[in-house]
Amino acid sequence: MLTKKQLLTKGMLDVAPHMLSVIPFGIICGAIGIELGFNPYLVYGMSIIIFGGASQIVFLQLLSGGASALIAVTSVGVINTRHLLYGAVLSEYLEKLSFIKKLLISYLVVDQGFAESNKFFAKNKSEEYLHYHLIGTGGTLWVCWQIATLSGIILGSFVPEELGLKFAIPLTFIAIVVHDLKKIDHVIVMIACGLSSLLFFDAPFKSYIIISPIIALVVAALILRFKK
């Protein structure tokens, strides 16, 4: 049995490598807000209130492009619906927590944190304080996201654009799924999702980000049926 502190530290260490992509992305996100001419307090407020990288950038870009607030808010909602899937997966491991603790820990569920904690949970189901791992991953991402967006807001885009650091985002997610490439069923599901995301890329409200996972999960369900 690991102690709470050990689990917390493990979570922090497991997610730490992803800071290579999260920190530059946060700086870019903060800097874009200022470049587009928004009030710095509002731009930073998003990092605490929304706390979702891609959706924050889309929100800023839509509003600066003249879209209505309703469209921008809807798009943020649509982009973030993927958290419903993360929650459905995590709920198995968080079931024993009190309702209040579930409400609090939910705020920390983010892509990379979900990915790393989910991997850890699957291998360590019997641990009593599993949720401390999620606090470790989510908390680390939260702190780094706040510092990164704030530095982007204050210092501007001091990350040279020519470096193309936005490319670190797909790379960080490649690192997350790459070990599942040895399972053919997972490869099929990944390809189904990837191709659908390109096919539906222009769908309204950036909905490709939830349409393609749904298509891929239907494919997964068909694979499971076929396996039997």
Next chain:
Amino acid sequence: MSWLSIILAGIITYLTRMTMIALVSRDMLGARIKAVLAYVPSAVFPAIIFPGIFISDYGTFIEVNDPKIFAAIIAIVVGYFSKNVIATILSGLFSYWMLIFVFNF
């Protein structure tokens, strides 16, 4: 942009995080759904990976010889064998920089 729109977006985002964790009990999901949920990472993350590689900042498809494609392949190979997140990201970034700065792709 106003505080109201940010707060609304924040509430909606929080609801997406909280709903399945706090309001839905695991028993409400059947065995088949649980089996499908095991595919969530593979079913979600390619929707971030593919557009991040194949679609440019201007929303158009990139060329077939775009350096990002080669760099992503290198990252996949390095990641597959090293099982290391830092090695995967850095091998992708460095090969991308090599291609654009040294070979002027």
